[in-house]
Amino acid sequence: MANDTQVIKDPQDAGVSHSDTMVINIGPQHPATHGVLRVRLQLDGERVVQAEPVIGYLHTGFEKSAETMTYQQCNTLTDRMDYLAPMTNNLAYVLAVEKLMGLEVPKRAQYIRVMFSELTRIASHLVWLATHLMDLGAMSPFFYMFREREVILDLIEDASGVRMNPSYFRVGGIAYDLPDGFMDKLRDFLKDFPRWMKMYRNLFEDNPLIAERLKGVNVLTQEACLAHSVTGPMLRASGLAxxxxxxxxxxSYEDFEFDVPTRDAGDSFARLWVRVDEIYQSAKILEQCLDMITPQGVYMTRDRKVALPPRDQIYGDMEALIHQFKLVTEGFPVPAGEVYQGVEGPRGEMGFYLVADGGPRPYRWRARTPSFYNLQTLPAMCADGLVADVIVAIGSIDIVLGDVDK
Amino acid sequence: MSHDPKGVIERLEAKFVGLTERTPSQDQPTFYVPRQDALVVLEYLKNDEGFSLLLDVAGVDYFPAHPRFEVVYHLFHPLAVIRLRVKVRVGEGEAVPSVVGLWPGANWPEREAYDLLGIVFDGHPQLTRIYLPDDWEGHPLRKDYPTTGRRSD
Incomplete structure (x- = not known):
């Protein structure tokens, strides 16, 4: 049954006797598990009787750590959960805090957040595509796509100072203004982009091996997706836009024009194409950003109870010095209450549920990470399939173990 | 469904008179439900109101309050795009009914709440620790669990 996640305790249930099945482990150290995932496979020859993911090898206790940190500091934890899509994690978190505080963010900062979210989405999907194709045996796309991903990471480094884990978004806006010439670099990137995509597609589009390997494999119906709390490209590949x-x-995503790609088949092939189409839509949003974002301008709220004062004011202005001191040593208080904010990350709904008690540190900091929920479908996807399709399934879920284990 | 999904709050309050307790919230409608009736209310929301997507199950520790914990369900109506938050209060040593039968996706988050907070879910098919080793002592997300220090054996 497609939506049955029950552990098959007795192999007799699956129509095989004890002596016929074999239990083997894939992982936690295995290149196809994209990190430290362990899958306990019960096999009847080549056929999978049951595939049970065992997680926790990368558990970091972010939710506990966050309770000891100020609201602005917690931002750095969000990067490290889904390290392939740090910007969308940042965004979900800062939006949640801003919603609790009723804080207005300047329009330009909102657009810059959109721009970096989409850059991060392209980078994340490129890594996914590269590793997924490599799982299927195609090595060369990996090198090309990682080369092009590096261009995006360079853009992120230009703006934030680091390639990965940038913590570029802050409560109230973004950390720094865009550097000189950033929009020109983005324009260059977008000019090269269609050529790259064409080259990538040449590598896998009409490849009969890829189609045969993915079509009709690991099917999840829309009902099964919803029942298993699946969101993002996996849900859209089963027909729900x-x-x-x-x-x-x-x-301010409402100011941008883009489509939501969907497929109906719900198999690994559909998931591949939903993500490839999403890369194009992200590029379309970035094109619009070129016209909508001015190279220089406001990037942070002017509320001095939240945002650090400009550096040059600190040395001449008493009030600015006090604000700087208070914000750095204590953080800002957030009114008591609770809030949930979800955003569309590359893997699905990235959400934060925050409970505030009025102090400068969160009382409860709950991260609803998409990979954690999406990975639960693995037993349903692999049941009665072949061992080789387990690798395809792990790849097509697009997990990041930091996101699963948090 | 023929009726307007937006009227869910009124229908919920009319159907479960005295059971649901609305609390003020700044982002989405929020209800408290007694833990004995949680399953009935959630089943109604899923099957009759179309909240087919369970986004999250989270435990919160309000130590030293009584009852100590809250289990927070975030529900989502994927067609009408409505969110709903249902909260269940539960004390230490008490159990919340598991919703894995309604949403198989609740399996792991319930195990997570059990692992990190020690909340017991009644009827869960495999309520074991999910992140921490099976022989771990204590539940780290509890407020009385220290963040630093060394165990003295």
């Missing part, structure tokens, strides 16, 4: 960027726009 649910994208939070359009369903409940945040950070």
């Amino acid at each position: 649910l994208d939070l960027r359009q369903a409940e726009p945040y950070s």
